[in-house]
Amino acid sequence: MSWFSILISGIVTYFSRMAMVALIDREMLGAKVKEVLNYVPAAVFPAIIFPGVFFNDFGSLVQITDPKIYGAIIALVVGFFSKNVIATIFSGLLSYWFIIFIILK
Amino acid sequence: MLSKSKIFFKGTAAVLPHMLSVIPFGIITGAIGVELGFDPILVYATSLIIFGGASQIIFMQLLSGGASTLVAITSVGVINSRHLLYGAVLSEYLEKLSFIKKLFISYFIVDQGFAESNKYIKQNKNLPNPHYYILGTGVTLWLCWQLSTISGIILGSFIPEELGLKFAIPLTFLALIVNDLRKLDHVFVMLVSGFASLILFDTPFKSYIILSPIVALIAAFIMLRLKK
Numbered sequence: 001m002s003w004f005s006i007l008i009s010g011i012v013t014y015f016s017r018m019a020m021v022a023l024i025d026r027e028m029l030g031a032k033v034k035e036v037l038n039y040v041p042a043a044v045f046p047a048i049i050f051p052g053v054f055f056n057d058f059g060s061l062v063q064i065t066d067p068k069i070y071g072a073i074i075a076l077v078v079g080f081f082s083k084n085v086i087a088t089i090f091s092g093l094l095s096y097w098f099i100i101f102i103i104l105k
Numbered sequence: 106m107l108s109k110s111k112i113f114f115k116g117t118a119a120v121l122p123h124m125l126s127v128i129p130f131g132i133i134t135g136a137i138g139v140e141l142g143f144d145p146i147l148v149y150a151t152s153l154i155i156f157g158g159a160s161q162i163i164f165m166q167l168l169s170g171g172a173s174t175l176v177a178i179t180s181v182g183v184i185n186s187r188h189l190l191y192g193a194v195l196s197e198y199l200e201k202l203s204f205i206k207k208l209f210i211s212y213f214i215v216d217q218g219f220a221e222s223n224k225y226i227k228q229n230k231n232l233p234n235p236h237y238y239i240l241g242t243g244v245t246l247w248l249c250w251q252l253s254t255i256s257g258i259i260l261g262s263f264i265p266e267e268l269g270l271k272f273a274i275p276l277t278f279l280a281l282i283v284n285d286l287r288k289l290d291h292v293f294v295m296l297v298s299g300f301a302s303l304i305l306f307d308t309p310f311k312s313y314i315i316l317s318p319i320v321a322l323i324a325a326f327i328m329l330r331l332k333k
Contacts, residue, residue: 001143001165003150005174009164009181010154016185018211020192021199029193032326039325040190040318041220042291045278046299047317048216051306052275059306068272075276079283085221086122088280089273093125096272 067104071096109237116241119221122280126273127217127246128253129264130158133271135257137162141169145258152254156212156247160184163311176310183310187318191219198226198235210236213243220281290328297324 029037053072056062062069075092082088107115131152138148143165151161160181167177191214199207222239226232256263264270285291298321305313305320 001147001151001168002174003147005164005168005177006147006150006154008174009151009160009178010156012178012182013155013157013160013185013188014212016182016188017192017214018208020189021196021211021214022204022207024193024196026196026200032329034197035329036322036326037190037194039291039294039322040194041223041282042285042294043298043318043321043325044187044190045216045220045282046295046321047302047314048278049275050299050302051313052272052278054303055306057271061303068275071272072275072279075279076283076286079280080286083284085119085277085280085283088283089122089125089276092276092279093273096269100269 067096067099070099107233109234112232112234112237113241113244115225116218116222116238116243117245119225119238120217120242120245123217123221123246123277124249126270126277127158127249129270130274131250131253132257132260132264133262134158134161135254135259136262137257138165139258139261141165143169148258149255152251155181155185156215156250157181157185158250159311159314180310183312184314186315187216188214190318190322191216194223195219195239198222198239202236206236210240210243213240213247215243215246217277217281218242218246224281224284290325293328294321294325297321 049072053068054061056066071092074095075088078084078091079088134152135148138151138161139145148165151164155161155164163184164177164181167180168174192211195214199210202210218239219242221242222235225238226235232238282291282295285295298317301317301320302313305316307313308316
């Protein structure tokens with residue numbers, strides 16, 4: 001790992017953050033594109049959530065009985081009803097810990 | 106009318122729950138870099154210069170595994186290209202700022218900050234100076250990320266692995282979309298993205314992170330077409 005490789009990676013990453021904010025004029029985006037942009041959170045985050053729940057550290061699918069799946073389902077239900085960030089995260093984590101430390105011990 | 110600092114700290118408060126995953130993740134990132142045998146200064150430099158959790162870990166792992174610099178940089182670029190989508194959404198709220206301010210704020214655009222800002226600003230359409238909210242989320246996440254990677258570099262991975270705190274990462278991202286779970290069109294797009302990511306997981310350079318959102322946005326586009 002060299003300063004050069006970090007610097008180039010940093011420039012590439014900064015460009016990805018800055019390009020649409022500073023270089024693109026919003027007039028250039030059509031009405032349809034703006035409409036589709038409403039779905040950005042829905043389109044991006046599941047691609048981080050699903051692999052995090054359904055794959056293990058070695059990149060293979062987990063069993064259907066994996067504690068992560070139960071934790072995620074509980075977080076999903078709590079999130080659905082509470083619409084609350086803290087409740088979602090804690091319910092998922094606590095139920096996950098309950099399974100791995102109490103039930104499976 | 107809310108003062109600028111009040112708006113900033115509202116942003117700070119909104120991202121605080123996400124520290125549950127950001128801090129352990131930062132510690133792990135710092136600790137992994139040192140464990141892989143890299144100079145601590147260089148490990149920290151990735152947090153300051155690249156500033157993108159998953160991409161930093163992949164970057165260091167690839168280089169320590171003998172991958173070429175080009176491959177490592179490409180992976181970082183692919184993983185972080187999702188910020189283009191965040192920028193496209195946030196640009197609506199940053200339109201009126203000067204070019205220099207846009208350049209400055211851009212550095213602080215991060216997943217959780219983007220999602221919380223977008224949610225809040227959409228619900229408070231008349232918010233004056235919405236960029237202070239975005240800055241509040243971004244600067245807070247930035248500061249915690251810097252401090253937690255530094256502590257990981259110095260102290261090693263001091264959070265017991267048995268706790269499985271890695272699982273907090275998908276959970277915080279889940280928490281970012283719970284507001285939209287009642288909207289069927291959004292749930293449809295989520296499912297497309299999620300299943301696409303499982304199918305595309307083995308694509309090179311971790312490109313499933315950007316390919317799945319693209320597939321999902323195309324699905325959203327088609328869905329909007331069919332609705333009309």
